[in-house]
Amino acid sequence: MLVVATAGHVDHGKSTLVRALTGMEPDRWAEERRRGMTIDLGFAWSSLPSGRTVAFVDVPGHERFVPNMLAGVGPVAAAVVVVAADAGWMPQSAEHLAALDALGVGYGLLVVTRADLADPAAALARARSELAATALAAVEAVTVSAVTGAGLPDLRAALDRLADRMPVPVPDGPVRFWVDRCFTVRGSGTVVTGTLGAGRLRVGDELELAGSGEPVRIRGLHRLGAACDEAVPVARVAVNLRGVSRDRISRGDALLTPGRFRPTDLVDVRLAGVAVAELPVTLTLHVGSAAVPVRVRPLGVDTARLRLSRPLPLLIGDRALLRDPGRRYVAGGVTVLDVLPPRLARRGAAAARAAVLATLDGRPDFAGELSRRGLVRVGDLVRAGVPVTDTPVAGDWLADPEHWRGLGDRLAGAVAEYARTHPLAAGAPVEELRRHLDLPDRSLVEALVRPPLRLIAGRVVAPGAAGLPEPVARALALVSEDYAAHPFRAPDADRLAAVGLGTREIGAAVRAGALLRLTGNVLLLPGAPQQAVRVLTGLPQPFTLSAARQALDTTRRVAVPLLELLDRQGLTRRLPDDARVVVD
Ligand SMILES: Nc1nc2c(ncn2[C@@H]2O[C@H](COP(=O)(O)OP(=O)(O)O)[C@@H](O)[C@H]2O)c(=O)[nH]1
Numbered sequence: 001m002l003v004v005a006t007a008g009h010v011d012h013g014k015s016t017l018v019r020a021l022t023g024m025e026p027d028r029w030a031e032e033r034r035r036g037m038t039i040d041l042g043f044a045w046s047s048l049p050s051g052r053t054v055a056f057v058d059v060p061g062h063e064r065f066v067p068n069m070l071a072g073v074g075p076v077a078a079a080v081v082v083v084a085a086d087a088g089w090m091p092q093s094a095e096h097l098a099a100l101d102a103l104g105v106g107y108g109l110l111v112v113t114r115a116d117l118a119d120p121a122a123a124l125a126r127a128r129s130e131l132a133a134t135a136l137a138a139v140e141a142v143t144v145s146a147v148t149g150a151g152l153p154d155l156r157a158a159l160d161r162l163a164d165r166m167p168v169p170v171p172d173g174p175v176r177f178w179v180d181r182c183f184t185v186r187g188s189g190t191v192v193t194g195t196l197g198a199g200r201l202r203v204g205d206e207l208e209l210a211g212s213g214e215p216v217r218i219r220g221l222h223r224l225g226a227a228c229d230e231a232v233p234v235a236r237v238a239v240n241l242r243g244v245s246r247d248r249i250s251r252g253d254a255l256l257t258p259g260r261f262r263p264t265d266l267v268d269v270r271l272a273g274v275a276v277a278e279l280p281v282t283l284t285l286h287v288g289s290a291a292v293p294v295r296v297r298p299l300g301v302d303t304a305r306l307r308l309s310r311p312l313p314l315l316i317g318d319r320a321l322l323r324d325p326g327r328r329y330v331a332g333g334v335t336v337l338d339v340l341p342p343r344l345a346r347r348g349a350a351a352a353r354a355a356v357l358a359t360l361d362g363r364p365d366f367a368g369e370l371s372r373r374g375l376v377r378v379g380d381l382v383r384a385g386v387p388v389t390d391t392p393v394a395g396d397w398l399a400d401p402e403h404w405r406g407l408g409d410r411l412a413g414a415v416a417e418y419a420r421t422h423p424l425a426a427g428a429p430v431e432e433l434r435r436h437l438d439l440p441d442r443s444l445v446e447a448l449v450r451p452p453l454r455l456i457a458g459r460v461v462a463p464g465a466a467g468l469p470e471p472v473a474r475a476l477a478l479v480s481e482d483y484a485a486h487p488f489r490a491p492d493a494d495r496l497a498a499v500g501l502g503t504r505e506i507g508a509a510v511r512a513g514a515l516l517r518l519t520g521n522v523l524l525l526p527g528a529p530q531q532a533v534r535v536l537t538g539l540p541q542p543f544t545l546s547a548a549r550q551a552l553d554t555t556r557r558v559a560v561p562l563l564e565l566l567d568r569q570g571l572t573r574r575l576p577d578d579a580r581v582v583v584d
Pocket residue numbers: 008009010011012013014015016017036037038061113114115116117144145146147148
């Protein structure tokens with residue numbers, strides 16, 4: 001289906017032309033018919049000579065209703081610019097053309113109508129020269145009279161040729177269905193209409209409302225007034241929704257494929273057709289069928305940050321326009337460069353950001369996003385419209401290869417440094433390393449651990465850091481897992497043998513300070529005494545051997561020599577009745 005929007009000054013014959021081509025009445029409202037003027041969007045359709053269907057979104061030409069016009073044009077890729085032969089180029093001819101150009105609409109036709117009333121040559125020449133500077137420069141032009149019917153066969157043939165040129169829609173892409181009308185049908189409930197530009201809609205599908213995020217289900221579908229089970233792009237579609245009342249949804253909302261969009265209220269954009277520094281601070285952003293007030297913060301010569309008054313489901317590369325609703329002019333076209341921009345907190349951040357934005361063109365760029373962000377979640381890129389072509393390094397985190405290598409080096413350095421400053425510890429805690437490297441997720445630290453580093457029970461251990469031979473270091477790494485779960489339970493003879501700690505290896509480890517010998521082969525990690533004191537401090541003082549044993553979650557085999565060691569180190573004091581107190 002070819003979907004085209006009309007464009008042009010009021011009273012130039014847009015609705016009459018649509019009526020003549022389709023036999024349908026685009027002015028739906030009684031008031032519109034009474035006043036003979038389009039106020040809101042109208043919809044009509046017909047067959048073309050090729051047999052394919054053309055559907056029109058007929059827009060109002062009056063300057064007061066430009067926002068309605070923009071809601072109709074926003075989601076439509078092609079336009080018919082209508083100029084009356086007897087009136088020529090007029091203010092809304094210009095404003096509509098500026099809007100189409102700002103939105104990047106490059107497909108369409110120029111139609112000079114009312115050719116029965118005046119020689120169309122002058123209007124045609126003027127319109128051609130106005131279009132020449134826009135994305136519509138190369139469109140075909142047709143001269144018609146909607147009253148006599150002259151030129152209408154040519155126009156139908158030209159519409160067919162336009163349909164042939166249109167880009168092939170993507171039926172398997174995500175759906176972002178901008179709502180241009182919403183109403184209630186007795187017995188069916190809420191119905192929304194719009195232009196389906198990409199993706200597929202099926203009865204039974206679950207979608208998400210952009211405004212509220214709430215899930216909605218498709219109860220029924222109509223395509224050009226006929227019920228259907230499925231709609232593929234491009235098409236004019238009416239969607240009967242289950243699970244949402246009429247007052248929860250309005251023009252400018254969108255139905256979304258769940259998980260593929262993240263409505264955002266902060267975007268960085270490139271502006272066209274305007275000097276950023278001259279823009280008013282507040283403008284209205286028109287995109288899809290939505291119109292929201294925005295605050296403009298200039299960043300570069302042609303780039304700015306927009307703060308939206310409500311979030312919209314925008315993607316990198318989206319085209320939009322800024323309009324001044326008070327002074328009623330199109331201020332400029334917008335290309336979305338980033339929908340998840342960094343905060344600009346530090347001094348100089350805005351200038352640095354402007355330099356980055358200067359290198360972006362709105363085309364989704366996976367490698368570029370990775371190198372700019374270093375680390376980013378898969379979902380964040382997908383929901384920005386960036387195709388993900390690599391696998392995560394951990395969880396759903398993607399990393400720029402160079403950044404990742406650098407982090408690996410910094411991790412090794414941090415682990416070594418930790419070992420120097422904490423000679424008694426069994427390795428650097430993952431959480432501490434996460435903070436040190438300023439990483440957003442512990443799983444990233446864990447994924448960065450590469451031999452010879454080892455991840456043991458929440459700590460990153462550098463075996464051999466104490467100068468131990470590799471087999472001893474490996475054995476120690478194994479027992480430190482035991483200690484992590486039960487720091488005061490000494491492995492028994494079987495366990496020591498199983499991990500390869502024989503008499504000689506134990507001797508080496510104890511000499512290197514990697515193990516603490518309480519007595520014989522009763523071994524703990526070097527940090528155990530300090531850790532024990534922390535536990536014992538929490539007991540009612542004085543405490544008995546049995547209370548200490550329970551608090552330390554260990555056996556007499558360890559508790560007795562451990563407490564004696566603490567006594568010797570002056571960390572605890574033994575009282576005459578054999579109870580003990582922690583020495584402050
Ligand atoms: N003579 C003549 N009148 C036309 C033609 N097209 C439109 N009109 C008249 O122009 C007026 C405005 O037309 P309309 O379709 O409402 O314009 P719109 O505001 O652009 O939608 C109406 O009175 C139409 O009857 C045409 O080709 N020839």
